[in-house]
Amino acid sequence: MAVHNNSWNLSLKAAERHVVGASVSALIRCCGLPKIVTPPGCIAIDPHVHTSFSKCSISQVEQIIMRAVRMGLRAIGIMDHNIVTGAGYAVTCADELKRRKLIPEDFLIIPGTEIACGSGQHIGALFLEEPIPKKQGVDATVQKIHDMGGLAVAVHPYLSSGIGDALFDAPFDAVEIESGSVLRHDAAERAHLLANDDRLGNLAKLGSSDAHHVVALGMCYTVIRTDSVTLESLRSAITQGLSTPHTSGTYVKLRKLAYRLPALR
């Protein structure tokens, strides 16, 4: 009987997840293309985006770049799971779109990846063009990212695939305070509390879509104070703490919708 009950509960949860997935897609489409406007001296970037180079994404690179430009993003970070080939391809694709004058010359792809460390938790890397080994410990992964010149990001820290409070024990460079993949109320609230947590020290605070579908691009994003748009200036601004996490109106509506669903409360 207990097995039957568990199965029923599981199928209810699966059904609810299906409802959430369908509702998310429908709501995002209904809301249309969000337009991101920033004050003078600031730009908006989405530093955590997946492409079809991730097994769980069907987003085509060219579509992602064109949509990013249309919505007002000046740069996107490509963080495909455990590989950097998606980011490399995105750089090539952006160059070709610039050659055809379809996107601005100064639109940037920030190369990166999202590594699964030993216990399966995800760690983001930005400004990294070479692959790094997966299934290493948290400290070893962060150290490797630094050795190869990248910035280590504690992505969606309080999702089950995030590293949680272990982010305080390793020398991360940045943490996602806002993540489009976090709809669970408790995970989102814990991440928001981080914004004022003294233990963060000088960690940069980011907002990212973690988009696995092109329509989710820019759900959450980061505003950066900078006078120029180059990889060096973005990296410098992030490490100086000149980044602020933001949410789109669509994301706020989705959070309200998700809060009504017990599985996501």
Ligand SMILES: [Zn+2]
């Ligand atoms: Zn992840």
Ligand SMILES: [Zn+2]
């Ligand atoms: Zn991700």
